Amino acid sequence: MRAWALNMDFARLWLGLLLPLVAALDFSYHHQEALEAFLKRVAQNYSSITHLHSIGKSVRGRNLWVLVVGRFPKEHRVGIPDFKYVANMHGDETVGRELLLHLIDYLVTNHGKDPEITNLINSTRIHIMPSMNPDGFEAVKNPDCFYSNGRENFNQYDLNRNFPDAFEYNNVSRQPETVAVMKWLKTETFVLSANLHGGALVASYPFDNGVPATGALLSRSVTPDDDVFQYLANIYASRNPNMKKGDQCENKLNFPNGVTNGYSWYPLHGGMQDYNYIWAQCFEITLELSCCKYPPEEELPSFWNYNKASLIEYMKQVHLGMKGQVFDIDGNPLPNVIVEVQDRKHICPYRTNKFGEYYLLLLPGSYTINITVPGHEPYLTKVVIPEKSQNFSALKKDFQLSFRGQLDSTQVSDPSCPLIPLYKNFPSHSAATKPSLFLFLMTLLNIFSK
Template sequence: MTRYLRAVSAKYPELTALYSIGKSVQGRDLWVMVVSVSPYEHMIGKPDVKYVANIHGNEAVGRELLLHLIQYLVTSYATDPYVKWLLDNTRIHLMPSMNPDGFAISREGQCDTIHGRHNARRHDLNRNFPDFFKANTKQPQPETEAVKQWISKIQFVLSGSLHGGALVASYPFDNTPSSRICRSSVLCSVFQNYEHTPSISPDDDVFKHLSLVYSKNHAKMSRGVSCKSGSPRFENGITNGAAWYPLTGGMQDYNYLWHGCMEVTLEISCCKYPPAHELPKYWQDNKQSLIKYLAEVHRGAHGFVMDENNNPVERAAIKIKGRDVNYHTTNFGEFWRILLPGTYRMDISAEGYLPQEVEFIVIDSHPTLLNVTLRSAKDVTTRPTTSESEEAMTTSIITTTMDPEETIVFPED
C-alpha cells in the first residue's frame, strides 16, 4: 500500500499530497492521501472532508475501496465534470488503514472471525476514543491518539468511517447513558436481534439524510439486506447506532461531540475480508455512494465571521437554535453547517465581541453563503439598546452555487 500511495502521489503531484499522521504500535505509518486542486494547503472557504477505513484490521474492503477511490478521483479529474467540481471545491483526506498492524495478521477469505480486528496491543480502536456518555477507562492507543491530534489540527466538516460485516449506514449516537454495553469478545450484540432504544443527536435529521445518501446510492444497501440468519434487516439500509447496539468509545460520536465533524459509520460488506477477485464488485457497489456522500458537505450554510476591520474571528461559537451542539469557526473565520432545507436562527459568539443572532433560509439545491461581521465589546460601555445591537452586526446572506456558471451543486445522475 505504501508503494502504491507514493507512486500515485509522484504521478499526480498537482492533485495529491501524501502524509503520515503517526505510527501504529509496530511502527507502521498511518498514511493519509489528500486529493484536491490544493493538496498541500487549506483552501480558504473550501471544506475539508475525510474517509477513514480499516479501523478494524480484518475489515479490509474499506481499505481497498479508498485506494480505488484515490485512483478514480485523480484519473477522472480531467474528464468528469462532477469529480472536477468536487476536487475544485473540497479537500478530500483519505486514510486507507487506521489499523495496519491488525491488517497485517488478517487473512483473505475470512468473513466472520475477529482475528486481526484489534491493534497489536489487542485493543479495539473503535472503543478507544473519549466518550461523552460514559468515562472510557481503556488505555489510549497510538493509532487513536494520532487520529485525535489529526482531527484537532484540521477542522473536518464531514467524515465517513468504513467498516465490514454488515450492510448499513449507522449514525450517531452510538452510546446512551442507559445503554447495556456488549462486552463479549465475539461482538455478541452485532448479530443478535436485541431491541435497543435510539440515542438521538441534535442533528438527527441531517444524520439520517447523510446515511440515506450513502445507502440509496449503493447498489444494495437501501434494500435492507440481512447478511446472515438472525442479523437485523435495516429499513432503507440505515440505523441509529445505539438502536443497533450501544458502544462506548466510538469514533463517530467523538468526531461529532468533540470537533463538530459529522461522521457516519458505513458498514459496506457482509464479508469482512472477501477474496481479492470480488473487490471490483464492491467498488462498483460503493463508487457512487462514496462520491455523493462527500458532496453533501456543500449542503446547508457556510461563510465567514469577521470583525469590523475585516479580520477573521477565530474560534467563534456557532450554534443553531434547537440544536444543542456547538460548532466553531476556523483560524480563518470560516464555518460550515450541514443542514436540510428550512428556516434557521443561528447564535454567533466570541470572547471580546457582542453576541449576535442571525436568521437565514436553507434551500435544497444550493448552499447558503452567510457572512457575519461582529462588533468589539470594547466599543460598548453600557448595555446596548436594541438598535445598537442591530448596528453591531453586518450580515450578508446569499444563496448561491459554488461556481456561478454551474446551474446545480448536486448534479443528477
C-alpha cells in the same frame, strides 16, 4: 544510427512516464508494501492535486498514510471544506481498505476529464486514509467472514472502543493509532466524514452511546442534528443496490432502507464517530460494506461497482447548508466564536477556526443562527437555506460584528470541552446503555461489526 538510438531513448523515457499513469489498479488485497507503493506513485504522478503524508505510526511502526486530493492539497483554504474517509480500523474488515485505493485511482484519473469529479476536487479537500490499523491487517493469516485475529491493533485493543466517550468513562489505554487520529482532527477543519467497516450492510449514524436525554429509553440515541444524519445515511445507502434492501446479510437484523441509528443497533462506548461529532465538529457516519468481513478478492470488483456512486455522492454532501467567516468591525477574522443554530446547540459548542471560519451542515429550511462571543451579547439572524443548493458550495454568509475583537490563536479544540463524559450530569444512564435481552440475543452475531 546515433539519431535512431536517441529517438529510442526518447521513446523509452516517454513510455516510462506514461505507463504509471495508465496502469490500472488491480482488484486484489494490497499489503503494506504494495499500498505504500501505490500511494507514492499517485502522489508523484499527480503532484498538482495530491499530497501524501503520514499522520503517525502504528504500534509496530507502520505509517498511517493519508492521501489528500484537492486543488490545494497541502493546506486548508478558506471556503474549501475538508472531507475524510477512514477505513480498516478493524484490521480484518478489508473491503473499505481496497475501495479507498480504487476511489483514489478513480479521482485522480478522472480529474480534468469528468466534470463532476473535476468540480468535486476543485471545491473540496478530500483526505483518504485506506488503513487506520495496518498492523491488524497484516496479522490476519486465515481470513474469516466473522472474526479474525487482526481485528484489534497489535496491543489487542479495539480501536473503535478506544476514543474518549461523552457518555461514560472510557479509561482504556489510548493507542498510538487513536492518538494519531485525535491529533490529526485538531490540525484540520473537517466537516464531514465516514469510517468504513465490514460484517454487516448498513449505514449507521450517531450516537453509538446514549443517555435518556438523547432518547436511550426509546432504544435510540439521537443528536441535535438527527435530520441531517438520517439524510446523510440515506444518501449513501440509497445508491448502494444491496445496502438499501436492508436485509441482505444472513442472521443479521433487518435495517429498513439500509440505515440505522448506532445505539438502536447496539450501544458501544469509545467509538470514533461520536468522538468526531462531539469533539472535532465533524459529522461522521459508519459504513458497514460487506456481510463477510474479509471476502475473497475476486468479489472486490463487485463491491467497487456497488459502492462507487455512494462514495462519490456522499462526498458531495460536505457542501450542504451554510459556511462563512465571522469578522470584527475592522474586518479581522474572529476565531473561537460560537456559531450554531439556535435550537440545536451542541454539548461541545461549535466554534470558528483560526480563520474565523465556520461550516454548518443543514438541510433546506429556515434557521435562526446564534453567534456568541464571550463578553458580548449573542447576535441572532435568520437564514434560509434554499431547496436547491449551489453547485459544490454551501450557502455563503459572512458576519461582521460591531466591536473590535481580540485575535486568539487557540485552535478549535477548545479547553472548555474537556475529554470527559460531557453527559455525566444528565439523568442516570447505566441501564439505558445496555441493550434489551431481545436486542442482545439478536446482536450476538453482530457484536464484532462496528
